[in-house]
Amino acid sequence: MRRNQEDLPVTGFSDLANAVDLDDLRRRLDPLDFMAGWNKHEPSLWKEPRTAFKPMVWRWDAAKAGLDAAGRLIDAELAERRNLFMVNPIEGNHYATLRTLVSAYQMLLPGEKARTHRHSPNALRLVLDVADSCYTVVDGVRIDMQPGDVLLTPGMSWHGHGNEGSMPGYWIDFLDVPLVQLLEPMFLDLWEGLQSAAQTTRESPFVFTMEAMQAQLAQAQPDEHGRLRIRLDAPSMPTTALFMEKMEGGRSGRLLRSTENQIFAVVSGSGSSRIGDESFSWSRGDVFVAPGWHAVRHEPGEDAMIFCVSDLPVHEKLGFHRLRVED
Ligand code: GTQ
Ligand code: FE2
Numbered sequence: 001m002r003r004n005q006e007d008l009p010v011t012g013f014s015d016l017a018n019a020v021d022l023d024d025l026r027r028r029l030d031p032l033d034f035m036a037g038w039n040k041h042e043p044s045l046w047k048e049p050r051t052a053f054k055p056m057v058w059r060w061d062a063a064k065a066g067l068d069a070a071g072r073l074i075d076a077e078l079a080e081r082r083n084l085f086m087v088n089p090i091e092g093n094h095y096a097t098l099r100t101l102v103s104a105y106q107m108l109l110p111g112e113k114a115r116t117h118r119h120s121p122n123a124l125r126l127v128l129d130v131a132d133s134c135y136t137v138v139d140g141v142r143i144d145m146q147p148g149d150v151l152l153t154p155g156m157s158w159h160g161h162g163n164e165g166s167m168p169g170y171w172i173d174f175l176d177v178p179l180v181q182l183l184e185p186m187f188l189d190l191w192e193g194l195q196s197a198a199q200t201t202r203e204s205p206f207v208f209t210m211e212a213m214q215a216q217l218a219q220a221q222p223d224e225h226g227r228l229r230i231r232l233d234a235p236s237m238p239t240t241a242l243f244m245e246k247m248e249g250g251r252s253g254r255l256l257r258s259t260e261n262q263i264f265a266v267v268s269g270s271g272s273s274r275i276g277d278e279s280f281s282w283s284r285g286d287v288f289v290a291p292g293w294h295a296v297r298h299e300p301g302e303d304a305m306i307f308c309v310s311d312l313p314v315h316e317k318l319g320f321h322r323l324r325v326e327d
Contacts, residue, residue, distance in 0.1 A: 016028050051099065053093075056288065088289070100178050102174075116137065118189050118191075122152075122153075124237065128172060130147060133165035134167075135164075135197075140198050151171075172265050174240070208244075243310070255274070261310065268305045273296065
């Protein structure tokens with residue numbers, strides 16, 4: 001509602017000047033929408049990050065059962081997207097997975113199309129289970145999905161999905177929607193149906209194939225923290241850093257604490273991870289999360305590969321990033 005100057009309380013400065021005590025002053029400030037800092041109900045600053053979001057894991061077997069049931073009950077045309085969001089179970093949250101990021105499992109049945117749209121949030125997917133002819137059309141270019149692919153749909157790029165194969169296609173979506181909701185530059189445009197594709201490719205700055213990532217990992221040297229980890233070269237994604245990490249069974253990593261928010265998706269193998277005071281077991285397809293400033297250590301039980309989506313670039317660009325080695 002719009003408030004006019006005339007609707008504002010008529011309060012002369014003299015009313016403030018006549019305050020007899022602090023309580024009285026607060027009462028006189030209230031209608032002017034001033035809050036006396038010394039009366040704050042909650043501190044606005046604190047010594048170290050104390051994220052509201054919780055470390056969590058979501059299970060692929062449960063998500064798959066849920067999506068398969070949804071496949072019987074709702075078609076993709078109706079749903080816009082047949083997806084299951086991973087909602088961090090904290091008070092008042094009904095959507096976000098972490099403060100800046102949201103993740104969802106998505107499924108498309110054979111013959112289905114998920115219509116094209118575009119939005120300011122940046123999105124990407126990690127392909128789990130697909131047979132042939134399941135694809136995304138990004139700005140009029142068709143990219144066929146293979147298991148392990150990372151597929152980008154940067155902010156405001158047109159994107160829709162299709163499945164012309166004989167098996168359902170499953171993948172994991174990652175988006176910076178909660179960050180966009182916070183900053184508020186949200187825009188969404190709808191296409192009618194699925195945008196047709198003038199060409200089909202597997203060689204695009206918008207796709208990182210498992211083959212290409214494996215090849216890059218085979219050449220990679222451990223980083224300063226002993227991680228065999230590559231960062232995907234994705235300049236079109238300004239808010240997220242994408243990493244693929246290869247881990248050797250039985251070899252635990254360092255205990256690292258960073259301000260960034262991190263979502264981990266298990267590409268292969270199994271193990272467990274310590275996040276803050278908790279420990280989470282995981283296997284292929286599971287998703288687990290580390291809210292900022294939680295110490296993280298991966299403990300693979302067997303050879304494993306983990307994909308990580310982090311809001312690191314946001315922290316870095318704004319000068320907020322800190323990382324501490326805890327052991
Ligand atoms: O596939 O375009 O899980 O726009 C959430 C929002 C997927 C998508 C999601 C989206 C998409
Ligand atoms: Fe989308």
